[in-house]
Amino acid sequence: MALFRRRSDDRxxxxxxxxxxxxASELDxxxxxxxxxxxxARNGGAPLDEAIDRYLDGLDxxxxxxxxxxxxxTEDAWKxxxxxxxxxxxxxxxxxxSPPEGFEALNARLVDVIAPLxxxxxxxxxxxxR
Numbered sequence: 464m465a466l467f468r469r470r471s472d473d474r475x476x477x478x479x480x481x482x483x484x485x486x487a488s489e490l491d492x493x494x495x496x497x498x499x500x501x502x503x504a505r506n507g508g509a510p511l512d513e514a515i516d517r518y519l520d521g522l523d524x525x526x527x528x529x530x531x532x533x534x535x536x537t538e539d540a541w542k543x544x545x546x547x548x549x550x551x552x553x554x555x556x557x558x559x560x561s562p563p564e565g566f567e568a569l570n571a572r573l574v575d576v577i578a579p580l581x582x583x584x585x586x587x588x589x590x591x592x593r
Contacts, residue, residue: 475534480590482531486544487583489528493521494577497555501570511569515559518576522552536593540586547579554579 496517502508526548533541554576563572 476536476593479532479534479537482528483537483586483590486525486528486532487587489521489525490580490583493518493525494580496521497573497576501573502566511562512559515555518555519552522548522555532590537586537590540582540589543582544580544586547582550579551576 496509497514499509499517500511500514508514526545529541529545554572558572558576563569
C-alpha cells in the first residue's frame with residue numbers, strides 16, 4: 464500500500480512542477496514586457512503605460528495558474544510566491560500613476576517592481592530538490 468501512496472505523491476509533485484514551470488514562463492514574459500519600457504541605444508523603449516499594462520496582464524495570467532502547483536509539499540514556497548504578487552502589482556500601478564523622469568529613475572523603479580518576485584527563483588530551487 465505504501466508503494467501506491469508514494470507514486471501518488473510523486474505524480475502530484477510532477478504535476479505541481481509542471482504548473483510551476485508555466486507560472487515561471489508567465490513571470491518571465493511579464494517581466495520582459497515591463498523591461499521593454501527601458502530605452503536602449505537603439506530603441507527608445509516601449510511606452511511605459513503599455514509596458515505596465517502588459518506586465519499586469521502577465522501577472523493576471525500568472526496568478527490564474529498559481530493554484531496548479533499548490534500542494535502540501537509546495538505550500539510554503541507557494542505562499543512565499545503568492546504574497547509578493549500584490550506588492551509588485553501595487554508598485555507597478557504607482558509608477559503608472561506617477562512616472563519617473565530619466566533613465567536611472569525608471570530603472571530603479573522597475574527594479575523595485577520586479578524585486579519582490581525573486582521568491583520565484585527560490586521556489587524553483589526548492590522544487591528541484593524535491
